[in-house]
Structures are given as C-alpha cells and as structure tokens.
Amino acid sequence: MFRTQFDKETKLWKGRDSPSLYNPKISLAQVFFRTCLNFGPKIAQISDDSGIQLTYDELRMKTIRAAQNLQKRGYHSKEVFGIVAKNSHHLAPIVFASLAIGSAVNSLDPSFGKTELLHMLKIITPTLIFCDVESYDLLKECLVELKNDAKIFTFGGSTDDSEQVENLFVETHNEAEFVPVEVDGENDTAIIVCSSGTTGLSKGVTLSHAALLDANTQFNVIFSSYDVLLAFSSLYWVTGWITLVGGTINGATRIITTESYTPELHLRLIEKYRVSFGLSAPHHIALLSKCGRLHHTDLSSLKLLTVAGGKCSLNVQNEINARLPNGKVFAVYGLSEAGSGMSVNLGNTDSVGQLLGYCTVKIVDEDGKRCGVGEKGEICFKTNYKFLGYYGNQKATDEAFDEEGYFLTADIGHFDEDGNLFIVDRKKDIIKYCNFQISPSQIESFLIEMPDIKSACLIGMPDEVATDLPAAFIVRTKGSNIIETDIFNLVADHFADYCKLRGGVYFVESLPMTPSGKILRRKVKDLATDLNSNRIN
Secondary structure (H helix, E strand, C coil), rough: CCCCCEEEECCEECCCCCCHHHHCCCCCCHHHHHHHHHCCCCCCCCCCCCCCCHHHHHHHHHHHHHHHHHHHHCCCCCCCEEEEECCCCCCHHHHHHHHCCEEEEEEEECCCCCCHHHHHHHHHHCCCEEEEHHHHHHHHHHHHHHHHEEEEEECCCCCCCCCCCHHHHHCCCCCCHHHCCCCCCCCEEEEEECCCCCCCEEEEEEHHHHHHHHHHHHHHHCCCCCCCEEEECCCCCCCHHHHHHHHHHHCCEEEEEECCHHHHHHHHHHHHCCCCEEECCHHHHHHHHCCCCHHHHHCCCCCEEECCCCCHHHHHHHHCCCCCCCCCEEEEEEHHHHHHEEEECCCCCCCCEECCCCCCCCECCCCCCCCCCCCCCEEEEEEECCCCEEEECHHHHHCCCCCCEEEEEEEEEECCCCCCCEEEEEEEHHHECCEECHHHHHHHHHHCCCCEEEEEEEEEEEEEECCCEEEEEEECCCCCCCCHHHHHHHHHHHHCCCCCCCCCCECCCCCCCCCCCCCCCHHHHHHHHHHHHHHCC
C-alpha cells in the first residue's frame, strides 16, 4: 500500500510513486462540484447535534447559492475570508462557496482568546468573517481594535449587526448557470491554516489548491465512498481539512458535531453511526484507552482509527487495537505545511511508518550533511506542490527552507532499514542537562501510560550550572493519590540518571493545549519560569 524507497547514492527517501488524479491548474471547487454530481443523493454529512442530513445534491445547491449571493454582495476572487467556527451543518457549503468564487479561507479556532485572534487577524486582514454567534462579540472587539470593517456572518443565529449565514442560501433562480471561478491551482491560495503554536504564536500556513488535492488523494486507498468518517478537529487544524476535503472528494459520509471531545462522546458516535474511519489526536487516544465505556461499545464497524498530531505510545495503540475486532489504530505523521499526512504506519512498530507518494525526505545532521539508515537528524521534506509560504511573513518563509528547497521540520528522527520513519523529538523541545540531551516525549509517553496520570508535560527549568533541570507537570486522573515522590521514583527507576526530575514535580488541574490536543509548551514554560522565580525569591 505505502512503501518507502531509499536511494543510497543521494541518501533520499521517497514514497512509492502514485499517479496524479487532478490537473494542478484546477481548483478544489471544481473537484467538489464534480464529486457532488457523481454521488448526488448519497448522504454527504450528518450533524449529530441537530440530526440534519445533507446529500451531495443538497450540499452542491447550498454551495452554489451561497457563492452567487456572495458575488451579488460584491465579494470576488483573491480575497481572504476568515472562519472561526465549530463543525456545524452550514459550515461545509460556506467553505466550498468561498473557494468557488476564488477566495481563500483562513480558519481559526473558536477557542482562541483575544491575543491569538488579534495576532492572526492582524496578519491576514480578512474582508469577510464567518463565525459562531457565540464568538461574535470578541471578534467584533478585535476588528474594531484593528480598524478592520470586515462584515461578519454568524452560524447559529444573529446578534447586533451580524447577519446569519442562512441568508446566503436563498434562491437565486439562476443556479444552473453557476461556474466556479478559474484559478491557478498550483500558485493560488486555497486555505491559510495555523501552525501549531506550541512554542510561539501561530503563523499562517498558505496552501494551494494543487497541494491540498495532491496530498489528500493519497488517502484514496484508505477510505472510499463506502466509509463513514469522524473527526473532532475544527478547520483550524489541517486534520479538519483532511476530513472535509478528503472525505468529500471521495464521496464518503462525514459525521459532524459542535460538542467538545470526550471519550464517551467519541464512542457513542462510532457506535451510533457505524463509523468506519476516525481521525484523532494522541491526547484523545490516550483518554480513550482509559475510558470504561471502551469495553462496552460495539466497535465492529471501525476499520481504521488514525492518530495524528504527535507521538502516540505503541502500548496505548495496542490497548485500543485489542478492542477493535475488524480494525486497527495507525499513526500518521504530517505537518500543516505538507497539507496532509506524510507517512502512515500500518504495522505494529513504534514508528510513523512508510512515506506517502507525494513527498521526498532527507535526514540531515547538525552540520547539514545527509544521514543514512539508522542515523538520527532533522527531517526535511519536499512535496510535489510546496506550500506557498507563511502569509505576510517572508522572513519566516525564507528561514523555513534550506538551499535545496527542502522544508525544515525541526523534527528529529531517522529511518530504519525497512523504510520506517521514527520521530525522536522536536529540536526546540530537547532538554539539555549537563550536556546530556533528554527527549521529553519519551518520558511523557512513559508517564501517561500510568493509570494515575491523565497527562504530562516535561520541560527544562533554567539552571546556571546544568543548563536545564528536568521538571514534570502532571495532571492526575480523578481519584488518584499519586504524589511527587512516586513520579520522581518512576522516572528515576526507568531512565538514566541524567533524566531524573531534578527540576521538580508539579501537579496542575490541567495543561494548556491547542484545540487539536497538543500541549502548549510555551505556556507551560511560562508557568515554570514563574515557579522558578518564586523559588529564587
């Protein structure tokens, strides 16, 4: 299915070649409309919140009407529309309508606070925003502060001077005449998603139509029109786009909800809708493995449960696999800048598996020299259609590529002799204690397997002598009585002496996370700095 090929002379790894399905000059909207015509009366999406179902015919008509009504209001190609919304039943036609008139879509998460919203809105300067009605007041406040007079349409009703999105779905009486605006699929922007923001404020990752289509068609061999898809990611995260774009162009049925993730909700939806393909964050999979309902849920429909966005313990994967009679968990490695997953692990190894056909990878050491099999270094990649840069940030764009045009991921990893890619850690996350390098993810993965620990984050406390003192921030599971000494001893007994938690163990009610479930290390480090300062004082 997927197979990494290694060239010993160039020291380059590449996924098995797969034929391109689409002309790189066409738009996502053109593919969308063709899909809708092909699948017509088939159910495209089901909202668990409202029970509303949309067929591909209905989704197509709502998209056409929204596009024509936007054009009537003076909106046109080359503009950027902002979206700050959960996965409600009107979201998909609004997204495809925006693309159909040649505008780009910038997706932010509805959980963003004022700081994050101001930061991204200042960079993107959207001319129109679609948001949940609950987010309206904060968005309006940010726009006023930025002196941006963008109109706001709201999902779920209207308030103040907003207008509800339903007004864009009124009949135009010339729907049959609509044709998507032509774009240069390889060079025109389709979407602007956010980088993870785990170590700093997010950047706007600009992706073309061709990049998205090429990346998402790699999953044709994984899911099809017979599948029922479920993901909790909003469109803020590239996994949300994988589900929307990949699911739609393959004619699958998507299950959507605006409810926040809980393992109980996850299991209920799988059982109720006979979900066959799921996409989850590592944090969600860890919670799922500890959920009592897991042992009493019919999971026979589930063929593949993907985990993406970070490292997921093989033990946790195996715990879930033991409950899947007809399916399995598999790990996916990818970045927003790649537009989708870059590698897939379909085997029983603690790796992120084999490369997909649209990317080429090299591993480089600290001196920039290419590494061979088993040699650890920074993972650098090229895709058939590279991302178009960080929106409004040429400096960051230039710094993201090396002189050969490879994107620098800042992920540390290596390939084994079978072509499996292993992720060791992040460059910026490495803790350095007395010249020893410590992998936070390795210790975190060990800790969260303990039944008393819900989540964990390892950071380095600054120290003049040692550079960093390893410290653990722990969220206990409900009812747990585990104490600092227990955790210190767990690490001391399992890892080398230099990994001991000399910076301390700190219990917290929760860890700051991105909407996709990644721990915001920069905020944990801020907390650690405050604690260290108080300790000194």
